[in-house]
Amino acid sequence: MSMSLPASGPAVVAHGKGDLRIEEIPLAAPATDEAIVEIAYGGICGSDLHYWLHGAAGESILKEPMVLGHEIVGVVVQPASDGTGPALGTPIAVHPASPAPGDVRYPEDRPNLSPGCTYLGSAARYPHTDGAFRRYANLPSRMLRPLPANLDLRTAALVEPASVAWHAVSRAGDVKGKTALVIGSGPIGALVIAALKRAGAARIVAVDMHDKPLEIARAVGADEALKGDDAMAIAGVDADVVVESSGSHFGLASAFKGATRGGKVVMVGLLPSGPQPVLISLAITRELELLGSFRFNDEIDEVITALADGSLYVDPVVTHEFGLAQGVEAFEVAKNSAQSGKVLLNFRQ
Incomplete structure (x- = not known):
């Protein structure tokens, strides 16, 4: 199943220290195991701020322009062609990690510690792993977690953090x-x-x-x-x-x-x-x-359940929301921890 999508769309791209741009980038054809997701919200993380402010997050140094963003939710607008993952129209949260075993020892039940693990919006490896602060994103179906009908996308934007x-x-x-x-x-x-x-x-x-x-x-x-x-x-x-x-x-x-x-x-x-x-x-x-404590594993499924049933109360954490066109302003607000909590980008505005 396919739909008519634009050939390109706006995205939040870090080019280097102090150089953040909202620019048009092409939407590539998805791989067979990738769904096309219409992004609804994205939360600005500390690592996103570091790539903008310092051109690096820890030892992950920007070597080329990179789309930021790993705290994302949206709706599947084209399911993966190999039949895996959520169906058309499914609202989803995203588990942004791609564990890669490699030859370094780590506990098998803790894939967050796998030595070759990549993460959306990370410059830890080269070529970098683009994030999904964009209108439409191709995402592996294994990353997608369907959301319960009673969990709105704005609240679900906090699933990853x-x-x-x-x-x-x-x-x-x-x-x-x-x-x-x-x-x-x-x-x-x-x-x-x-x-x-x-x-x-x-x-x-x-x-x-x-x-x-x-x-x-x-x-x-x-x-x-x-x-x-x-x-x-x-x-x-x-x-x-x-x-x-x-x-x-x-x-x-x-x-x-x-x-x-x-x-x-x-x-x-x-x-x-x-x-x-x-x-x-x-x-x-x-x-x-x-x-x-580093990232997370399958806890994401418990978090989605707890947000949906109201037992995990997080509403006050979100303090600001900006449209994608105001992305640079959103980052300016997010860097001021004295005035803001979680700052969201609304990709539908």
Whole structure:
């Protein structure tokens, strides 16, 4: 089955440091296992901002222009010709990872750790993997997750980052009845709080340097909110579980200080590459369990269910919405973490 689609369409393309453009790019013919998806919404992620602001995200350096975007939802307008994946008209969320085993050892039940894994909108490999901040995108059918009829596309735009948060909380094990501390209350931190709330944490304390993120944190379930420079209050939390989502060594130090003896610290905020100063002596003497958390696996299916049944409450996390033509302005707003939470691009405007 096919439909008449334009030969090209607008997309958000990072050309290099400080060079973000909304430009027309061709729509290639899809591979047999690819569906054509009409993109409805895309959420701007920290990695998207890094490619724009720095020409790199961590050690993934832009070597050629790349379409950004991996937090995307839309509707199938042409199913994969090999018969796989959702049917015509199905609203979908996207799992943006393509695991690639390679010859490096990793746990088979954790494909997020596969050494050759690629991600939509990532410059980790060359040629780069284009993202899907565009009107129409060819996407492998295996990436597509059908959405329940009662889950609107705007809410579903948070499926991907909520899955990152859900995975981070799951790394801590059972949090029911426990005290949880979240360092950094940007979009991922706020979604971690929502996931902790759903998982039954008894007390959730949010930390951030700015008022707006703390306001959002309270709205999604934080019981208390602390400023990031209030070292005494953070140390007094005595948390069973700490989730570090600020991505700074200052945040990691706060995480260690705020953790109870024998507690767990989940590190989901990606610190800059290279050596980092760390209060490691405190982790040793308190026998803290340090747990890395990277992307997610099949948690995306649980997240979709939880968003659809209302048990995962995320509405306050989205603070702004822009049409594609205002894409550069949207990125400017998204980089100001003191004023914005999750910023969405509406590709239908």
